[in-house]
Amino acid sequence: MLNGIWLSFFIAAFAASLWQWLVGGDSEVFARLVQSLFDMAKVSVDIILVLLGTMTLWLGFLAIAEKAGLIRLLGRVLDPLFCRLMPEVPRGHPAMGLISMNFAANILGLDNAATPIGIKAMHSLQTLNPSRDTASNAQILFLVLNTSSLTLLPVTIFIYRAQQGADEPTLVFLPILLATSASSLAGLLAVAIMQRLKLWQPVVLAYLLAAALALGLLMTTLAGMSAQALAAASTLVGNLTLFSIVILFLMVGALRGVKVYDAFIEGAKEGLSFTITLLPYLIAMLVAVGVLRASGVLDAGLGGIRWLVEGIGWDTRFVDALPTAFVKPLSGSGSRAMMIETMNTFGVDSFPGLLAATFQGSTETTFYVLAVYFGAVGITRIRHGLGCALIADAAGITTAVFVCYWFFG
Numbered sequence: 001m002l003n004g005i006w007l008s009f010f011i012a013a014f015a016a017s018l019w020q021w022l023v024g025g026d027s028e029v030f031a032r033l034v035q036s037l038f039d040m041a042k043v044s045v046d047i048i049l050v051l052l053g054t055m056t057l058w059l060g061f062l063a064i065a066e067k068a069g070l071i072r073l074l075g076r077v078l079d080p081l082f083c084r085l086m087p088e089v090p091r092g093h094p095a096m097g098l099i100s101m102n103f104a105a106n107i108l109g110l111d112n113a114a115t116p117i118g119i120k121a122m123h124s125l126q127t128l129n130p131s132r133d134t135a136s137n138a139q140i141l142f143l144v145l146n147t148s149s150l151t152l153l154p155v156t157i158f159i160y161r162a163q164q165g166a167d168e169p170t171l172v173f174l175p176i177l178l179a180t181s182a183s184s185l186a187g188l189l190a191v192a193i194m195q196r197l198k199l200w201q202p203v204v205l206a207y208l209l210a211a212a213l214a215l216g217l218l219m220t221t222l223a224g225m226s227a228q229a230l231a232a233a234s235t236l237v238g239n240l241t242l243f244s245i246v247i248l249f250l251m252v253g254a255l256r257g258v259k260v261y262d263a264f265i266e267g268a269k270e271g272l273s274f275t276i277t278l279l280p281y282l283i284a285m286l287v288a289v290g291v292l293r294a295s296g297v298l299d300a301g302l303g304g305i306r307w308l309v310e311g312i313g314w315d316t317r318f319v320d321a322l323p324t325a326f327v328k329p330l331s332g333s334g335s336r337a338m339m340i341e342t343m344n345t346f347g348v349d350s351f352p353g354l355l356a357a358t359f360q361g362s363t364e365t366t367f368y369v370l371a372v373y374f375g376a377v378g379i380t381r382i383r384h385g386l387g388c389a390l391i392a393d394a395a396g397i398t399t400a401v402f403v404c405y406w407f408f409g
Contacts, residue, residue, distance in 0.1 A: 002382050009288035013295035020296055032294040040290035044283040048275060051115065051372075055271035058116035061249050062098070063267025064260050068253040071097035081207045085197055086138040088128060095124035099142060106151060113242060118146060119274060119376045126377040134381040135374060141191045143373050143385050147364045148187035148392035151180060154361035160340065161357055164348035171349070172357045175403045179362035181215065183396030190388040274376055281375025285367055289330040298326050318401050320346060321355035325397045328359060329366040329390070336360065354408050358400045363393055 017033055020026040065071050075096030082099065083091055098121035105114035122139060129136045135143070154176050161169040192199050199205070253260045292298070306319045321342055328335035342356040366389045374382060 002380055002386070005386065006284065006288050009292045012297050013291040016295040016297045016300060029295070033291050036290035036294040037287055040286040041283055043290075044279065044286050047282060047286075048279050051278070052272070052275045054113075055116045055119065055275045056268045057271070058113055059120060059271030059274070060264035060266075060268035061246055062117065062120055063270070064253040064258060064263045065249045066094060066267075067258045067263050068249065068256045070249065070252055071101075073097070074100050078207075080203050084201055084204055085141060088136065089125065089138050090128075093124070093128070095121055095128075095138075098124055102146070106146070115372065116271065118142075118373060122373050122377050123274070126379075129377075131381075133379055135379050135383050135385050137195045139374075139377075139379070140383060140385040140388065141188075141195070143370065144187040144191050144388045144392060145184065146373065147366045147369050147389040148180070148183040148396065151361070157357050157361040160336075161343075161348055164340070164343045164353075166348045168349075172354055172361065175354075175358045175400065175407055176361035177215070178403050179358055179396050179400040182399035183362060183392045186395030187388060187392030190391040191384075194384045194388060277378070278372060278375050281371050282368075285371035285375075286331075289367055293327065293330065293334060298323070301326065315405075317351045318355055318404075320352035321359060324356040325359040325363065325400075328363040329393050332365045332368065335363075335365075351404065351408055355400065355404045358404055359397065362396045362400050366390065366393055 013033060017029045020029045062071070071094050072092055075092060075094065075098075078100045079091050079096055082089065082096055089095055098117055102114055102118040102121050105117055121142065125136065125139050125142065126132075129139065154173070157172060157176065158169040161172070188199070191197070199208075250260055253263065302319065302322055305322065306316060309316050309319060323338040324335050324342060327338050339356040339360045343350075343353040346352040366386075370382065370386060370389065374380075374385070
């Protein structure tokens with residue numbers, strides 16, 4: 001499946017470029033395609049260099065936690081849930097603790113910690129995978145939940161809105177939470193249908209109900225906070241949590257007789273080797289995404305959607321924000337640029353500006369996550385992984401549109 005998708009990106013880009021040249025008279029389109037090849041290759045190396053440091057750092061600390069028994073201890077918290085969602089993963093397996101830590105880091109918006117922990121979790125799940133190049137059910141579920149991961153404090157969105165002069169930068173807080181919650185739920189349901197998981201089991205329902213109640217309480221608590229207060233609280237909670245985890249790993253490791261420095265070096269070396277293996281997969285995916293964007297395929301798709309919506313007689317304001325939604329699964333920086341451009345063109349507190357911010361905060365860079373997580377363990381046959389992840393993205397985008405019409409008219 002991945003081979004076909006990757007090839008289709010290049011074919012679609014070439015076909016669109018031919019159309020622009022022969023019909024539209026755009027002779028520069030192929031220059032943009034070639035430039036995008038080199039630009040994306042450079043971006044891939046830049047990403048790897050950043051990831052190299054974070055992977056080395058966090059896998060060093062995780063090695064201490066693993067030797068101290070903290071990973072297994074944390075895994076017991078979600079064991080009752082994941083042993084039903086991932087029946088092929090035995091109780092007490094280290095992957096459970098790593099998955100728990102990854103979700104916690106995502107929820108707190110700690111991306112620098114979430115990615116290395118997620119890759120380590122994927123490696124742990126790979127030890128149970130009978131087919132080395134084919135994604136297991138557990139790996140697919142983990143990937144999809146990551147691509148639709150719930151972030152409770154999208155502070156970066158508030159900062160961008162404040163920089164653009166928004167009267168209330170946190171105005172999109174509740175719409176983002178509702179949209180990203182719908183995305184996560186849709187991703188879980190899509191995987192459950194494909195893998196025939198029994199979500200109606202009492203234990204699963206109890207965890208989901210507890211999560212819903214906690215989310216509702218948090219939304220009620222944070223909804224009335226100003227942008228400055230919310231940003232300050234998020235920064236404090238995130239940084240305090242992160243460094244407290246580091247101290248916890250070190251102190252418990254030392255008390256349990258772990259040679260913490262030696263363990264850190266051992267884990268850091270593992271992080272170095274993991275990261276280097278990612279580069280070919282990352283270049284392959286980002287180059288394909290780059291030529292697709294440079295070819296104008298997305299612009300043509302938006303034009304078709306606008307024509308269809310106008311023909312039906314619906315309100316077309318949401319179409320002006322769709323570039324952010326369409327680009328986000330392909331590129332985080334690209335979608336951020338689209339969001340800012342939409343705010344500048346229509347106004348930061350206009351309906352397209354509000355919807356673009358909601359899109360940016362409630363969707364994920366699906367193809368990047370797929371390339372990094374599956375590429376880290378050499379998986380090339382992704383089965384229903386991408387399909388379920390895109391269903392989650394579609395659910396988040398659709399919910400964002402309806403929620404923004406509900407909130408902002």
